Amino acid sequence: MPLTGDDFTLYSRTTATSNSEGSGRWIACDESGNDGEQLLNGRYLVYASVAVDDAEAADIVGELRREAQIQQSAELKFKAFSGRWANRRHVLRRLWEPGGALEGRCAAYVVDKEYAAVAKVVDLLLEEHAWAHGRDLYQAGEARRIARVLALQGRRALKQEGFRYLLENFVAFASQRAVKNGEAAAAETFYNRLDAAWAASTRREVTELLFRLRATRPAGNALRVDAGPFPLLEMLVPCIAETARYWAKHLGEPVSVLTDEQKTLTDERLGALAQVLGRTSGATPSSRIRGIALQHLVRGTSLDHPSVQLADLLAGATAAVAARHAGVYSAVSEDLYASVIPLISDESLLPYDHASVLAAPGAATH
Structure with missing residues (x-):
């Protein structure tokens, strides 16, 4: 119908x-x-x-x-x-x-949906933070390289449960319901999980990436200002x-x-x-x-x-x-x-x- x-x-x-x-x-x-x-x-x-x-x-x-x-x-x-x-x-x-x-x-x-979630972490948070500080992560494929590091090494660095839990909290944080309703609790939960993941990471490249993501709270808060029609x-x-x-x-x-x-x-x-x-x-x-x-x-x-x-x-x-x-x-x-x-x-x-x-x-x- x-x-x-x-x-x-x-x-x-x-x-x-x-x-x-x-x-x-x-x-x-x-x-x-x-x-x-x-x-x-x-x-x-x-x-x-x-x-x-x-x-x-x-x-x-x-x-x-x-x-x-x-x-x-x-x-x-x-x-x-x-x-x-x-x-x-x-x-x-x-x-x-x-x-x-x-x-x-x-x-x-x-679309590899798990990889899509990782790419969204980069696009919505890290890219915005980098641009605010004068860097273009899309230049020379840097954003893609970062997403692949987290996608391909994240599970090894955080173990299966830790990696999955991090992505689950990100999806809850960036979902339309959380964004439109300005759910601060979802953002707080995600960034707390990000801190824990950074502390637990056992791979240097992943650890460095998670450290950079911890500084993206302003970009995360901006998602709630104007999420657009999609x-x-x-x-x-x-x-x-x-x-x-x-x-x-x-x-x-x-x-x-x-x-x-x-x-x-x-x-x-x-x-x-x-x-x-x-x-x-x-x-x-x-x-x-x-x-x-x-x-x-x-x-x-x-x-x-x-x-x-x-x-x-x-x-x-x-x-x-x-x-x-x-x-x-x-x-x-x-x-x-x-x-x-x-x-x-x-x-x-x-x-x-x-x-x-x-x-x-x-x-x-x-």
Whole structure:
């Protein structure tokens, strides 16, 4: 059922999408693993996109159904290809591989949610503190390097329980509820935990980083002044932004984005995001990003849009492949990982330089 109410009236689309000179190329998107600001629920968030409009998607979905012998249900969902259906997965692989109907028109943006929490610690606290003191942490990739130190060494420095507890307190501190309500107790708890982590750290680089973070209380307090229209820890919004920029670069402009509807994607937020994407933005000179020509940014359901059904297939497959990297094996991931890995963007929010690392099986921890 489409979302209803005053927050979901302006940007909901039920009519079919169609590529045209005015709208440019349509990009259909769907997600898997989204838990809003609860970044420590589950390991990965996948945001999959397919450069196809509904007219062409309807034909592709129909052909998929015929080849895979799927007749039930009004919508084509990834679960129809899971379990014992190896023959169906063969049909799916052919769709994405060279010569397939969607060759070169699929992309998946993967977020390691624990790493995202660490990156938010750097972006919201350390970067703000550094900028106030005349330093640009985005220059020469310094912010990314710091985030990786904490993500890859933090568990060893603080042990599993200590590292997890630190991130849990940060998520509680930076959540929309705590920020909007000005919950001083959440901030006090986080910084107390930060002090304890600094004292307990057994790795020099992590200890030094935690020491620097202890000085960020002013930046932490500033979060409560003007948090803006987006929840600070909501990753679905940056996923949409990265996807729109990816396709604008690869297909040319303008582009139009149709994303599967989610409660967090209110009219206010979609409108604000469209404005952000249309202009040059960035916290510091070295993090500036050029605006793109975004013709439409709308939400819709997979029932109304066969193009979103195709995005759902890629999202489900990528989620299974990411789970394989985390040590969760399945027949689905074994059958599909070789086809899916090349579709994952290297700009994904991962503690690696290249998304191809996700092809390695069984890495249950960083």
